[in-house]
Amino acid sequence: MASWEWRRSVANSAILVEVAESHGLGLSECLRGTDIAPQLLITPSAEVTAAQELELVRNIVTALGDPWGLGIEAGVRTHITTLGVFGLAVMSSPTMRSATEVAMRYFSLMTSFSRAWHVYNDEELWLYVDDQDVPADVRGFLGERDVAALLTNWALVFGVAPPVLRGEIGGGNRERLLPLLEQFEIPSTDAAGPHLAIFDATGMDAPMPQASPLTALFFEEQCADLLQRRGLRHGLSGSVRELLMHRLNGRLAQEDVAASLHMSLRTMRRRLAEEGTSYRQLCVETYGNLAEELLATGLTVEDVAFRMGYSGAPSFSTAFKQWRGISPGRFARAATDRNRPAVPRCADHLEQA
Known part of the structure; x- marks a missing residue:
C-alpha cells in the first residue's frame, strides 16, 4: 500500500473546492474530517498532505454521487501555471523531449497520485500509469482529473495538439473517460494492466515555444528542492x-x-x-x-x-x-x-x- 504522508501544494485542493462549490457543495462539507483550515486555501505557499487531499476528494465524490465528468472539470481548471516551479521548468525546457523528461522526473509534483514511467519504442513514446494503489472510491474521479489536465495543458506547453496515437485504459474506466478521449480524437481500448498512452515521438526534438535552457535548469533545481522538502x-x-x-x-x-x-x-x-x-x-x-x-x-x-x-x-x-x-x-x-x-x-x- 502507498503512503500518503508526503505533502502537496494546496492549489490542487483550492481547485477541488471551487468545483464542488459550483455544484452546490458547501465549504464545510468539503473540508469535513480533512484538518484543512479554510485559510490555507487562500495561502499560496501552503501545503497539505496527500492523505488530506484524498479525503477532500472523497468528501466531494461521496456528497455529489461521483458523477462522471466531475474530475474532468477539475482537470480543465488545473492550468500548467497552477503547478508552480514544475510548470515553469517544463515550459522553459529546450525541447519537447527534455520537457517530457523533466515532467517524468518530477511527476509527483503534478496532480496525480499514481505511479508513472515511460519508454521510447522507435518513434513512439509509451507512457504507463499505474493507479492500483489509489483508493478505489476516488480512482475514477482522479483518473478523469489527470487525463483532462494532461490533454488540455499539452497545447499550452508544447504549442501543438497532444499527439496521442492511441490509449489503453485499465480498471474498467474507459467508458468514463471516453467523452474526453473522443473530444481529442484518441482511439482507445480496454486493458487489464496499467493505463497506457502512446504518443507520436517524431517531433520530440523540436524546440519548445518558450525555450530557455538555463532558466529551465534553475527551475528544475527548485523542483528538486521542493521534492526534498515535501518528504519525497x-x-x-x-x-x-x-x-x-x-x-x-x-x-x-x-x-x-x-x-x-x-x-x-x-x-x-x-x-x-x-x-x-x-x-x-x-x-x-x-x-x-x-x-x-x-x-x-x-x-x-x-x-x-x-x-x-x-x-x-x-x-x-x-x-x-x-x-x-x-x-x-x-x-x-x-x-x-x-x-x-x-x-x-x-x-x-x-x-x-
Missing part, C-alpha cells in the same frame, strides 16, 4: 542515491542496487514509486547534479568526463544533454559568466581612456 526524497531514494555516488560511470545495474539494499528488484521499484521517483530518475538527478557541480568549479568537459568514469568527452556530452537538455560546454560557460564579478563602471572608463 528521503528513505529508500536517499539510500539509492548514496550507492549511485559510489559508481559514477552510471553502470550500476538496478539488480545490484536492490541486492545491496537486501530487497528484490520489484520491491525496490515499488517503494521508489511510493516515494514519487524511480531508479532512472535518481540516476538522472544524481549524475546530472554532480556533473553540474564539477563543471561549475572550472574543470574542463574532458576532466569532468574522466572523473565521472566516461570513456571520453563525447559520451559524457551525450549523457549530459540527455540529463539537462544543453551541452556541458554551454552550461560551463554560463556558470563562469554567473560567477564572474562585475567590472566597476569607473574601471570601464579607465580602460576606454
Whole structure:
C-alpha cells in the first residue's frame, strides 16, 4: 500500500473546492474530517498532505454521487501555471523531449497520485500509469482529473495538439473517460494492466515555444528542492542515491542496487514509486547534479568526463544533454559568466581612456 504522508501544494485542493462549490457543495462539507483550515486555501505557499487531499476528494465524490465528468472539470481548471516551479521548468525546457523528461522526473509534483514511467519504442513514446494503489472510491474521479489536465495543458506547453496515437485504459474506466478521449480524437481500448498512452515521438526534438535552457535548469533545481522538502526524497531514494555516488560511470545495474539494499528488484521499484521517483530518475538527478557541480568549479568537459568514469568527452556530452537538455560546454560557460564579478563602471572608463 502507498503512503500518503508526503505533502502537496494546496492549489490542487483550492481547485477541488471551487468545483464542488459550483455544484452546490458547501465549504464545510468539503473540508469535513480533512484538518484543512479554510485559510490555507487562500495561502499560496501552503501545503497539505496527500492523505488530506484524498479525503477532500472523497468528501466531494461521496456528497455529489461521483458523477462522471466531475474530475474532468477539475482537470480543465488545473492550468500548467497552477503547478508552480514544475510548470515553469517544463515550459522553459529546450525541447519537447527534455520537457517530457523533466515532467517524468518530477511527476509527483503534478496532480496525480499514481505511479508513472515511460519508454521510447522507435518513434513512439509509451507512457504507463499505474493507479492500483489509489483508493478505489476516488480512482475514477482522479483518473478523469489527470487525463483532462494532461490533454488540455499539452497545447499550452508544447504549442501543438497532444499527439496521442492511441490509449489503453485499465480498471474498467474507459467508458468514463471516453467523452474526453473522443473530444481529442484518441482511439482507445480496454486493458487489464496499467493505463497506457502512446504518443507520436517524431517531433520530440523540436524546440519548445518558450525555450530557455538555463532558466529551465534553475527551475528544475527548485523542483528538486521542493521534492526534498515535501518528504519525497528521503528513505529508500536517499539510500539509492548514496550507492549511485559510489559508481559514477552510471553502470550500476538496478539488480545490484536492490541486492545491496537486501530487497528484490520489484520491491525496490515499488517503494521508489511510493516515494514519487524511480531508479532512472535518481540516476538522472544524481549524475546530472554532480556533473553540474564539477563543471561549475572550472574543470574542463574532458576532466569532468574522466572523473565521472566516461570513456571520453563525447559520451559524457551525450549523457549530459540527455540529463539537462544543453551541452556541458554551454552550461560551463554560463556558470563562469554567473560567477564572474562585475567590472566597476569607473574601471570601464579607465580602460576606454
